Amino acid sequence: MTAAVASTAAAPLGDAAAGKARLDEARCPECHGDDGNADNGDGVGNIGKFPKLAGQRADYIVKQFRNFRSGERQNETMTAMAASIGDDQLLDIAVYFSSLPHMGGDGAKAAAGRRLFAEGSAERGIPPCAGCHGPAGKSIQDGSAPVIGGQHKRYLKKQLVEWRVGERANSPGGVMNGVARRLTDEEIEALADYVSGL
Ligand code: HEC
Numbered sequence: 001m002t003a004a005v006a007s008t009a010a011a012p013l014g015d016a017a018a019g020k021a022r023l024d025e026a027r028c029p030e031c032h033g034d035d036g037n038a039d040n041g042d043g044v045g046n047i048g049k050f051p052k053l054a055g056q057r058a059d060y061i062v063k064q065f066r067n068f069r070s071g072e073r074q075n076e077t078m079t080a081m082a083a084s085i086g087d088d089q090l091l092d093i094a095v096y097f098s099s100l101p102h103m104g105g106d107g108a109k110a111a112a113g114r115r116l117f118a119e120g121s122a123e124r125g126i127p128p129c130a131g132c133h134g135p136a137g138k139s140i141q142d143g144s145a146p147v148i149g150g151q152h153k154r155y156l157k158k159q160l161v162e163w164r165v166g167e168r169a170n171s172p173g174g175v176m177n178g179v180a181r182r183l184t185d186e187e188i189e190a191l192a193d194y195v196s197g198l
């Protein structure tokens, strides 16, 4: 049976069972984990560096992968990985990771980022993150924003910093550069802390 892409109403992009089988030959689990939670310790300080893919939107996984391939998103490791599998494999693998239970945090993080996440700041021109990423950061059905709730803090922080300086510039219409440009170091720290606990 073909598993539906849980996070979008569109027809499934690929087949989850086929994707699971393809992982025997692809290297993804080495860094992103067998269960997509990227918590496999390697003893050399990589914890939190690799993003979780469990329950991520399949369309988002596919887009990022293609962005690494085209150079629109820069990362040495993922540029090499993106050349290692073809599009047919990618679609099945993306649907497989997407079919896994949503990534989740321990919920015990400091709440300093909660207000900014839920309400934004009208006077500073910061839109509420929840408006696009969903109230618990698990994305919303008809948007294009990825699941971020429960993602590794270290990874979240790196993305927000890279967006602020423009090192990552692949969001539609530059939306995330516009958001991150207005955030202070303290706010990025608080948001990454709060969001990783969701
Ligand atoms: C050797 C380690 C390694 C392997 C193997 C690897 N990745 Fe990655 N992947 C990374 C790192 C590191 C990042 C984060 C890059 C950054 O910081 O921007 C990443 C990011 C990603 C992202 C972006 C996630 C997001 O939330 O934006 C996707 C999608 C992805 N990888 C898919 C894959 C797939 C599919 C495979 C297998 C074909 C794979 N990766 C294999 C290290 C790896």
Ligand code: HEC
Pocket (backbone or CB within 6 Å): 051, 063, 116, 117, 126, 127, 128, 129, 130, 131, 132, 133, 144, 145, 146, 147, 148, 156, 159, 160, 170, 171, 172, 175, 176, 179, 191
């Ligand atoms: C108007 C919609 C919108 C708002 C508001 C928004 N985002 Fe995003 N965000 C997006 C989209 C779309 C992407 C995916 C970009 C891409 O395709 O690379 C994204 C990506 C991200 C990512 C990268 C996730 C990953 O796996 O690499 C992080 C982290 C993030 N947003 C955090 C935030 C935070 C924190 C806020 C609030 C301060 C916020 N966003 C507000 C639309 C939004």
